[in-house]
Amino acid sequence: MKSPLVLILCAAATLAACSTEPRVTVNTTPAYVAQVPATVVVPAPVYTQPSTVILGAAPAVFTAVDRDFAYKAAVANMLEIGVSRIAPRRTGSADVLAYAAMLDSHHTLALNELHAIMRARGMEIPSALPHNRQALMDQLGTSRGHDFDRAFISEAGVRAHTDAILMFQQAMPTVSDAELRNWADRNLPVMRQHLNEAHRLAAAIG
Structure with missing residues (x-):
């Protein structure tokens, strides 16, 4: 039988031999975490202005003042277009004819733009001139030559535009x-x- 000293020495030798084995390191971090960079930058949220068009929102409508102005402005443009289209059959003046063509072009464009706004607000478009405006159209339609030129420039040129400008300035x-x-x-x-x-x-016509 081996002595206790021998047994102790053998045990010590066995432990020393075991200490020379390579150590195995166990990574306790999950693989999917280990693949993430050490520093993660999270972008700040970006806020944008909301769209001015809201689905399902009720369309804009005119106030009573807006409706009154839109109607009067439409009638004023309709009158200028109507009388300017009479001129080619009634005048012999190149200047008056050119003025009428300008009125027709400008007021047609203005009326088309106004109609688009009125439709977008759900307002009915006037289809005929009121009685007093139609009376002026009828009066101009019965004159010819110099008489037409004077009446056309006086009524459709001076008076109608003076009234319309005043109406715009008061309503705006x-x-x-x-x-x-x-x-x-x-x-x-x-x-x-x-x-x-x-x-x-x-002044030129007299």
Whole structure:
């Protein structure tokens, strides 16, 4: 039998031999985490302004003041278009004919733009002139030559544009619809141009 000292030495030798085995390191971090970079930058959220068009929202409508102005402005343009289209059959003046063509072009464009705004607000488009405006159309339709020129420039050129400009100036501070107000702002200088030209022609015609 081996002595206790021998047994102790053998045990120590066995432990020393075991300590020379390669160590196995166990990674306790899951593989999917180990693949993530050490520093992760999260982008800040980006906020955008909401769209001005809201699905399902009720369409914009005119106030009573807006409706009144839109109707009167439409009638004013309809009158200028109507009388300017009579001129080619009634005048012999090249200047009057050119003035009528300008009125027809400018007021047709203005009326088409106004109609688009009115339709978008659900407002009915006037289909006929009121009685007093139609009476002027009928009166001009019965005159010819110099008499037509004087009446056309006096009524459709000077008086109608003076009345329309005054109506625009009085109504615009109370018009609340932005698109309608912008339309009026753009067309007011055009009407002033028409009025100035009418005064020039009136002086020339006598």
